[in-house]
Amino acid sequence: MSIPKQTAFTAAEFRRRQDEVRRRAQGLGLDALLLSLPSSIVYLTGYTGMSGYVPQVLLLRCDTTDDPTLWMRLQDRPGALHLTHLADDLVVGYPEAFVGHPDQDGHDYILRQIGSALLPLRVGLEFDALSHAALRKWQARLPVRELVDAAGIVDGVRIVKSNAEVAVMREAAAIADAAMGAATAAIHEGARECDVAALVAAAAVRGLPDCGSTHLEVPLICSTPRTGTPHICWTEDRYRQGTQVNVELGGTRHRYSAGLMRTFHIGPPPDRLKRLHEAELVATDAALAAARPGARCNDVAGAFCRALEQHGFRKDSRCGYAIGIDWIEPAASLSLHDRTELQPGMTFHLMLGNWISEDFGYVLSETILITPHGVEALTRTPRKLFIH
């Protein structure tokens, strides 16, 4: 018996996305795309299952407006039928003999199924979604006119969000705010760091009464003496007077994430931290003032860095990146090197974390939306240094 569908967006929304990707691909002279990045599959079909550790391929032809075909492990097929608008015959499962087998995997099955159906076409394949061995299979055994790297084609479309996607990003941002509220309640002298992380994770999963989360981006919580390093995991250490806590968390809704970072201090903060926080606030305002349609990514980064330097600090790392499906969208960075033009509907994690020395760093971020006339912060947590 099949189970009812439960989709996050309308069929028309996915058709619009598919058509825009087709247009972009055709502009590059491509007749079809073979997509394996989980984010590409989420974007074009709505399948958000965590099954991308085995081969999955979405075939989107550009010479028709037919729905794409999704090949995946047979056991994941019911989930795809449930979460997407795809018809029964467009989700094809490969049997378990192709999983955990030393001599064959799903790519062998999919290659055999496609056969010579794409023979006269110029086909784009997401090379970087594939292992070295898988890519070699496709290059050696797929009969096509030409097989080229499709890197960036879907990314280049999904960087601009539709109204429906922005609505979901707003929900993700509200969940992020709720999770930061949980951090605010949890951080106190005597708390174990893992207990704080537990309450933050729970709030991010729970979401809001009318809008639960549907996935979790694992929070990063780095506290004294680890405020100078951004990516390490929480510990069991107990907080005490003088502990600084850097919190990076996300809210996730239908696999769209909004990021949020704030800095906490237990007891009176040292002068250096207060001065850095004040400088970051001014520089954040400068970045937000620079973010509008027609400006470029490097304008935003430049405005932030100049204002921060006027206050005696420097930030070497980029000021953020596109965010949406999964955390970091590769299409654009808010960096001095990136001249991508901002467009309404783009969303960024304006990430102003600043790791100044081995033992000192500070974090602050917002998830922002480029609007027709400027910018809007989707996250709403007060932009302050939280003193506990």
Added chain:
Amino acid sequence: MSIPKQTAFTAAEFRRRQDEVRRRAQGLGLDALLLSLPSSIVYLTGYTGMSGYVPQVLLLRCDTTDDPTLWMRLQDRPGALHLTHLADDLVVGYPEAFVGHPDQDGHDYILRQIGSALLPLRVGLEFDALSHAALRKWQARLPVRELVDAAGIVDGVRIVKSNAEVAVMREAAAIADAAMGAATAAIHEGARECDVAALVAAAAVRGLPDCGSTHLEVPLICSTPRTGTPHICWTEDRYRQGTQVNVELGGTRHRYSAGLMRTFHIGPPPDRLKRLHEAELVATDAALAAARPGARCNDVAGAFCRALEQHGFRKDSRCGYAIGIDWIEPAASLSLHDRTELQPGMTFHLMLGNWISEDFGYVLSETILITPHGVEALTRTPRKLFIH
């Protein structure tokens, strides 16, 4: 100012691991390894930071017993110095100009740093840890006698855990049991699925009073009508009488994970579910009886499948996989195709989830340790169908 070290294992433990990897590499005629899989870096150094989305390379030479050198993003260097025994000069950071830049990345920096230092050597590189573009850089620009794929070398060593690693796996298993206890308390009629997921995630992060977690494997919770699909995320649906809940969760300690799966039913379970559960229990006993040093992975899978078939059911998917650092270790599967010999110290997620039709599946698993004389389940949750 540098921050004090906080390492999960002794320096001697890491030296032992490095020596075993060297031996294996030398057996394959290799003089040095360039490792980029996050799991390889965790295994050989203890660096568990979540920074592997930008280039990281560990150079382990086989012709000396010197500690390896780790190249990474400069901002992640303090975290690596904190979490590993590596000396200051053996962790090398590349500047931010190599991050989010359209024309260069960390690989360019690392290649330049290594220069011709490996010129006369036969070097193994983990091809599948690299993107297509990164692999081409290394193949084109690293001057060596020969550059070959190092796939599986570290995996082949880390599949057998030391006593110190088993001790950490036991802690991870105890955390998994605690999280399943939270699921047991949370699942009831009227609960939102995301609220159940929140309590499970919180328990997995919190860990135990004397042993907190240090990371989270995001739980998978699939409930009616989604019991027939294994990998999709939780929803906001409310549970009601007749809802079945399949819970897959993990405990994680110093990046070692233990997996655990149990099936819940709200109200009296249907006959089909009861019969499948009874059959799975008998078949699990058969699998455990077959798991001992000298037996092979396919013996365990065969024992399970035969017993299950005698009770009128079939499981098509593998019966589990090696588990340890990160969830699925690729070195061995408990499948009918895998003839890997079991050795004391190997740990597996004996994963007996069975997705029978689109609308019906069942889960049961244990994290197990191969002991000198047989097998031990590290997870201790009662092996029952939980009826609420």
